[in-house]
Amino acid sequence: MARRTSSTPEVLLGLLTIEPMSGYDLGQLIQSSIHHVWNESYGQIYPSLKRLAAAGFLACKKEKQKGKPDRQIYSITAKGRERLARWLAVDPQPEVPRNxxxxxxxxxxxxxxxxxxxxxxxxxxxxxxxxxxxxxxxxxxxxxxxxxxxxxxxxxxxxxxxxxxxxxxxxxxxxxxxxxxxxxxxxxxxxxxxxxxxxx
Amino acid sequence: MARRTSSTPEVLLGLLTIEPMSGYDLGQLIQSSIHHVWNESYGQIYPSLKRLAAAGFLACKKEKQKGKPDRQIYSITAKGRERLARWLAVDPQPEVPRNxxxxxxxxxxxxxxxxxxxxxxxxxxxxxxxxxxxxxxxxxxxxxxxxxxxxxxxxxxxxxxxxxxxxxxxxxxxxxxxxxxxxxxxxxxxxxxxxxxxxx
DNA sequence: AAATGCATGTAACGCGTTACATGATTTT
DNA sequence: AAAATCATGTAACGCGTTACATGCATTT
Missing domain, CATH: 1.10.287 (Helix Hairpins)
Incomplete structure (x- = not known):
């Protein structure tokens, strides 16, 4: 039954080691940095961040802004760093080619x-x-x-x-x-x- | 709402221009020929063939075998060749990179x-x-x-x-x-x- | 007796994109 | 006045893999 293989949570954890960011920031950063290597859409990013925070891999602070909706600033926790390290210790799997x-x-x-x-x-x-x-x-x-x-x-x-x-x-x-x-x-x-x- | 982008039906149509084949044959052929370029699992192949045949893009002949279940031999129709040609006339879209x-x-x-x-x-x-x-x-x-x-x-x-x-x-x-x-x-x-x- | 191969197919599930919704601010 | 940007999020849908089911024949 299709066990999970996606690296989406780990990408987010990895990018949050650079600095704490909001989901929107992460989307922008992905576009400007690893876009040619990996991609994530907001439809993946926002729900993933919520799940990661709920499970204790991320911490979330609300940053209030006038007019605009609150920014949810996520930062990686020690538990999150451990998960990232475990993932990095596993050899990367080759992608299924589709050209x-x-x-x-x-x-x-x-x-x-x-x-x-x-x-x-x-x-x-x-x-x-x-x-x-x-x-x-x-x-x-x-x-x-x-x-x-x-x-x-x-x-x-x-x-x-x-x-x-x-x-x-x-x-x-x-x-x-x-x-x-x-x-x-x-x-x-x-x-x-x-x-x-x-x-x- | 995620309009269809998959090329699965066209791969099958394309391979069936080589010669009429069963779903099983197609799976084997994909493994031995375009495996490094494209991949399809039986879970995609069998339902796709059924749909293509129902829509008139393929014809199907049952080939009876002693002991083993019937082989369903599919062959491409004129309508199927047209669909393949239309697909080939469209420039291929670059894949989303995921390495x-x-x-x-x-x-x-x-x-x-x-x-x-x-x-x-x-x-x-x-x-x-x-x-x-x-x-x-x-x-x-x-x-x-x-x-x-x-x-x-x-x-x-x-x-x-x-x-x-x-x-x-x-x-x-x-x-x-x-x-x-x-x-x-x-x-x-x-x-x-x-x-x-x-x-x- | 057990495992592998042939041959067909279905069901469940996870993944990922797209579309949509909201609402204020700034730019054109 | 309209469009774009910031910022968050949800819902729907299509795609694709994996697991399972079936059943006979052959091989170990």
Whole structure:
């Protein structure tokens, strides 16, 4: 019966080791830091925080604001740190791969040649943009060496840079192969026409 | 309210363009072909096939077997091919990234140094093994050039090879960085001890 | 005698996104 | 006047895995 496998509570615990924050802050921080590695929506964040606080992994202080609703500021407890440590001691499990681009390419002969080329070109656009964003993050990390996790953040960042560059290499190779494939087909077709009387 | 985004029906339609098959066959085929790109469990496959057949995207023939239960052989219909083509004409959407290894590394300072090294070493073991499996698949594709999708299968395969090699490069770099980080810490700690009287 | 494989399927459950609700403040 | 931002939260729904059920045949 589908035992729990989600890391959502641990992400929140981990980010709250940086400093106490509200659910809204956590959502913002996820967007600006680990967005390329992990994602959480508010629909997950708020209920998770409540459960974690109820179980004693987090403490919650209400911060009153004029006009705006109260901010619920959560901070990690000793119990929460223990849970985070237990989770970090377990080897990370590989994700189930789900790559829609590759899936569609796998059925390439059923798609149009321009459509497939566009799959790859769009991917190049997307990932080139991400690479540029990683450069910005790189400078942010370099500017904040006071955080004890900074060297690890750098390693995570390097993963993204190396992987995305590899993807771009693949894209170049693939666009060339697609080109060859379509010209090859055209030539074979016109060749068949020209000497169709000689076939078989 | 969470409109449908799953590609499960289309995977099944796509694989059934190769040849008519049963749900069990499809499960086996997924394991042996696109397992590194996409995954489906029987709990998804069987109900999906039923729905697709009920909607006219697939036809179903019962094949009686002695002893064993009947095999339900599904084949794609013209309507099914249209649906597949419509799906292939839409640009693939990038997946939401969820990489537990990188997530745990992000919180590296809260984990033990040996644990983190092990994250990376285990990944190297896993992905090295996958690279070898891809080599086997490579030879299988080369031995079966009669399938019209074979050139595309090769491109998908190349993606895996290039990406995994990039991961292994990152792993080398990261293991070296982790080494430096821990020796640096040890030196700083022993340095502090030796001239603690001089500190601050 | 017990375990594994073939082959089909259903039920339960956890996960995660999206949509919606609220309400004040600030910006356009 | 309308839209966006801050800030919190809930409800509905689809997705996907796991566990279970069945039953015969073959293997250990």
């Amino acid at each position: 829609e681009l590759l899936l569609k390419m796998f059925f390439g002969s059923k798609a149009s040649a321009p459509a497939i080329r566009q799959y790859v070109e769009r991917m190049v656009e997307r990932e080139t943009a991400v690479l540029q964003r990683l450069d910005v993050i790189d400078r942010e990390i370099a500017a904040n060496p006071q955080y004890p996790d900074a060297p690890y953040w750098k390693m995570v960042l390097r993963f993204g840079q190396i992987e995305l560059n590899a993807h771009l290499c693949w894209a170049q190779e693939t666009l060339a192969a697609l080109q060859k494939l379509s010209t090859g087909k055209v030539r074979a077709a016109s060749g068949r026409k020209e000497k169709s009387h000689a076939s078989k | 537990e290894l990188l997530l745990k590394m992000f919180f590296g300072s809260k984990a033990s140094a040996p644990a983190i090294r092990q994250y990376v070493e285990r990944m190297v073991e896993r992905e090295t093994a996958v690279l070898q499996r891809l080599d086997v698949i490579d030879r299988e594709i080369a031995a079966n050039p009669q399938y019209p999708d074979a050139p595309y299968w090769k491109m998908v395969l190349r993606f895996g090879q290039i990406e995994l090699n990039a991961h292994l490069c990152w792993a080398q770099e990261t293991l070296a960085a982790l080494q430096k980080l821990s020796t640096g810490k040890v030196r700083a700690a022993s340095g502090r001890k030796e001239k603690s009287h001089a500190s601050k």
